[in-house]
Amino acid sequence: MTRFGMDKTQAPPVEPGDAPEGLALATFAAGCFWGVEEFFRAIPGVVDAVSGYTGGARPQPTYEQVCSGATGHAEAVLVTFDPAKVSYEHLLEEFWRHHDPTTPNRQGPDVGTQYRSAVFVHVAEQERLAKESLQEYQQRFRRPIVTEVTPASTFWPAEAYHQRYVERTGHGACHVANW
Numbered sequence: 001m002t003r004f005g006m007d008k009t010q011a012p013p014v015e016p017g018d019a020p021e022g023l024a025l026a027t028f029a030a031g032c033f034w035g036v037e038e039f040f041r042a043i044p045g046v047v048d049a050v051s052g053y054t055g056g057a058r059p060q061p062t063y064e065q066v067c068s069g070a071t072g073h074a075e076a077v078l079v080t081f082d083p084a085k086v087s088y089e090h091l092l093e094e095f096w097r098h099h100d101p102t103t104p105n106r107q108g109p110d111v112g113t114q115y116r117s118a119v120f121v122h123v124a125e126q127e128r129l130a131k132e133s134l135q136e137y138q139q140r141f142r143r144p145i146v147t148e149v150t151p152a153s154t155f156w157p158a159e160a161y162h163q164r165y166v167e168r169t170g171h172g173a174c175h176v177a178n179w
Helices: 035-041 065-066 088-097 124-138 165-169
Strands: 024-030 046-052 074-081 117-121 148-151
Touching: 024 035, 024 088, 035 046, 035 088, 035 165, 065 148, 074 088, 074 117, 088 124, 117 124, 124 148
Parallel strands: 117 148
Antiparallel strands: 024 074, 024 117, 046 074
16 A cells, blocks of 8 residues: 555645654656556655646646646656665665656547656755756657656655556556556
């Protein structure tokens, strides 16, 4: 189970500074959150990965509201990690490797601003590292990277049926293949 629990319809929101002691938070949007959650969860040093919504204006958004594109939220994954075991730079490498950061508001078959590519930074050091990483990865692509690097805001965990979806169902790894 995640630290947010699976028994509630929707767990309480998480603010950018809410990392448990000794751990750190990172938030990434790379299309449909099911596959993104799955690949982050598999990284040694990641303590938890939770699917949810961030970057929008509506409090307590639901999946249906976010899918409409009207809330401004992105489907995202909140990663809780142990910085003594995995670096933020490594998480960024995995983020770039697992989606197409050159396609605005789309990943695979999923289209809309809710599927945009974004790094939501929790502290100034993450912002610096994310921007440096973006510039480094830009050299690997012919098209411009459109990934947003923006301050983290309230993260609203998605409904319980979205958590660990690929693990529970065996389907839904909708992220784009490794680049």
